[in-house]
Amino acid sequence: MKVMSLTEQQVNHFRTFGFVVFRQLFRPDELKLYMDEFDRGLDLWVPGGQHDRQKRHHALFTYDTTPFICSLHDDPRFADVAEELYGKPMFGLTVNGNYYVGDTQGHPDSGTAQHSGIKFTIYLEPLTAADGALRLIPGSHREPLRTELAKDPQAKFGVRPEDVPCYSFESQPGDVLAFDMRCWHASFGGSDHRRMGVVVYFEDPQTPETEAITKEKIENAKKLAASFGQTVWFTPYWRSINNLRHQRWVRRLGELGVLD
Amino acid sequence: MRLTEQQFNYFRTFGFAVFRQLLTPEEVKRYSEEFNKGLDYWLDDNRRHNQKNHYALLMYETTPFIAALHGDPRFADNAEQLLGKPVIGASANGNYWWKGDTQWHPDARSLGFEGVKFVIYLEPRDATNGALRLIPGSHRPPYYHQLSRDPSEALGVRPEEVPCCVFESQPGDVLAFNLACWHAAFGGDDFRRQGVMVYYEDPQTPELTQEVIELILHAKKNAADKYGQPHWFPQYWRLIDNSHHQRWVRRLAELGVLD
Numbered sequence: 001m002k003v004m005s006l007t008e009q010q011v012n013h014f015r016t017f018g019f020v021v022f023r024q025l026f027r028p029d030e031l032k033l034y035m036d037e038f039d040r041g042l043d044l045w046v047p048g049g050q051h052d053r054q055k056r057h058h059a060l061f062t063y064d065t066t067p068f069i070c071s072l073h074d075d076p077r078f079a080d081v082a083e084e085l086y087g088k089p090m091f092g093l094t095v096n097g098n099y100y101v102g103d104t105q106g107h108p109d110s111g112t113a114q115h116s117g118i119k120f121t122i123y124l125e126p127l128t129a130a131d132g133a134l135r136l137i138p139g140s141h142r143e144p145l146r147t148e149l150a151k152d153p154q155a156k157f158g159v160r161p162e163d164v165p166c167y168s169f170e171s172q173p174g175d176v177l178a179f180d181m182r183c184w185h186a187s188f189g190g191s192d193h194r195r196m197g198v199v200v201y202f203e204d205p206q207t208p209e210t211e212a213i214t215k216e217k218i219e220n221a222k223k224l225a226a227s228f229g230q231t232v233w234f235t236p237y238w239r240s241i242n243n244l245r246h247q248r249w250v251r252r253l254g255e256l257g258v259l260d
Numbered sequence: 261m262r263l264t265e266q267q268f269n270y271f272r273t274f275g276f277a278v279f280r281q282l283l284t285p286e287e288v289k290r291y292s293e294e295f296n297k298g299l300d301y302w303l304d305d306n307r308r309h310n311q312k313n314h315y316a317l318l319m320y321e322t323t324p325f326i327a328a329l330h331g332d333p334r335f336a337d338n339a340e341q342l343l344g345k346p347v348i349g350a351s352a353n354g355n356y357w358w359k360g361d362t363q364w365h366p367d368a369r370s371l372g373f374e375g376v377k378f379v380i381y382l383e384p385r386d387a388t389n390g391a392l393r394l395i396p397g398s399h400r401p402p403y404y405h406q407l408s409r410d411p412s413e414a415l416g417v418r419p420e421e422v423p424c425c426v427f428e429s430q431p432g433d434v435l436a437f438n439l440a441c442w443h444a445a446f447g448g449d450d451f452r453r454q455g456v457m458v459y460y461e462d463p464q465t466p467e468l469t470q471e472v473i474e475l476i477l478h479a480k481k482n483a484a485d486k487y488g489q490p491h492w493f494p495q496y497w498r499l500i501d502n503s504h505h506q507r508w509v510r511r512l513a514e515l516g517v518l519d
Contacts, residue, residue, distance in 0.1 A: 158267055
């Protein structure tokens with residue numbers, strides 16, 4: 001297993017632009033395992049066991065049906081990198097996957113300046129700007145760009161959503177992009193069966209204000225999962241993983257009162 | 261020409277604005293002809309392909325259409341609306357870029373004052389053949405200060421991999437950018453023609469006035485030393501009879517920067 005240690009330049013890239021790219025972070029055999037578990041883990045929760053290509057589906061990969069994907073949560077390539085990029089303690093929030101259909105309009109995942117997290121995105125098909133690659137507005141995780149951007153670019157800037165100036169993360173399977181959740185992003189022209197896996201970490205809140213924000217965000221995430229039939233967020237399987245990092249996260253989540 | 265609120269928002273947020281087909285096909289043809297005439301005039305034996313960049317002011321009687329565009333409302337009025345303040349026409353010029361790349365940089369040396377540059381490409385351009393690349397929002401602090409002319413050293417990526425957007429264009433399209441916005445071009449061919457109209461904000465404080473004077477004097481010296489351009493504000497340009505030009509000439513005289 002490759003042990004990550006970021007260069008100063010990678011940290012600068014992330015802090016300046018709000019994201020950083022890791023090309024071919026997965027070996028081919030890992031990618032195959034990831035894909036197998038991805039489809040199995042998602043199809044379990046899809047009505048009829050097969051994606052209808054009509055609407056988005058979302059599933060947690062924190063069950064024993066997806067042990068490899070679940071173990072990525074504390075893989076150094078993800079967990080260590082998250083802490084190195086922020087220079088502070090983080091905790092694992094979720095490992096999940098999505099079948100997307102069509103476009104995703106521009107938005108940040110976190111709408112507050114005071115608190116953030118990091119999302120690693122893993123696409124299982126080659127993607128370009130024209131067919132669903134993630135588009136990001138470099139530097140939009142920080143002011144003044146963060147608050148000046150708009151979910152309706154036609155009304156504010158007079159341009160179609162797909163014409164908003166941005167960087168497109170064109171990727172091959174095995175590539176991974178990590179972005180600050182305040183960074184604005186979107187996707188256009190994607191197929192009706194776009195597979196995206198994510199691994200997410202939140203900053204460990206250190207003040208009453210950020211603690212309140214963190215709890216609210218976790219509750220919102222739980223509601224989203226519940227809308228897809230996922231009623232348990234921090235599953236017993238995920239909680240029982242016996243390593244120091246997982247157990248630290250479980251204790252901390254217990255302190256925050258957000259364990260299911 | 262009146263900009264929409266959305267165009268103003270776009271420029272303010274991203275640091276640039278795109279005007280598709282601002283020039284008609286007839287105007288592009290005339291611009292192109294004058295461009296070549298105006299630049300070739302200054303070349304030894306009219307040789308374009310001698311492995312270096314060429315630059316010339318297009319403010320003489322040899323390029324009357326281009327010189328007049330400087331005061332055209334599509335440029336001069338737009339410049340004032342984009343910056344939200346009165347401007348001075350600083351230059352109308354052109355470049356033959358010899359091959360190669362233009363590395364990342366902002367045109368502004370500081371954020372003390374604002375200016376806007378309109379760029380006009382006379383051939384279709386995309387990311388692979390020299391289209392202008394810009395980093396949206398990089399015209400403002402702290403972003404402006406965080407970027408580097410050496411992205412390999414600072415960010416660990418090759419210059420052509422810096423995250424940005426690309427101004428893919430057809431002849432007739434015009435892009436206006438804040439002089440502080442970071443930009444670059446990669447993969448250009450060996451005869452990349454780029455026309456430029458530049459406007460500076462009309463300085464209203466002693467500090468800004470000094471900065472604008474220094475900028476103009478620096479540009480004049482650079483044009484003279486590197487490209488043999490004897491005048492910065494040629495007589496022909498000063499005599500153009502429209503309200504923008506005549507106000508600019510009076511103001512430049514007050515600033516003491518007319519030749």
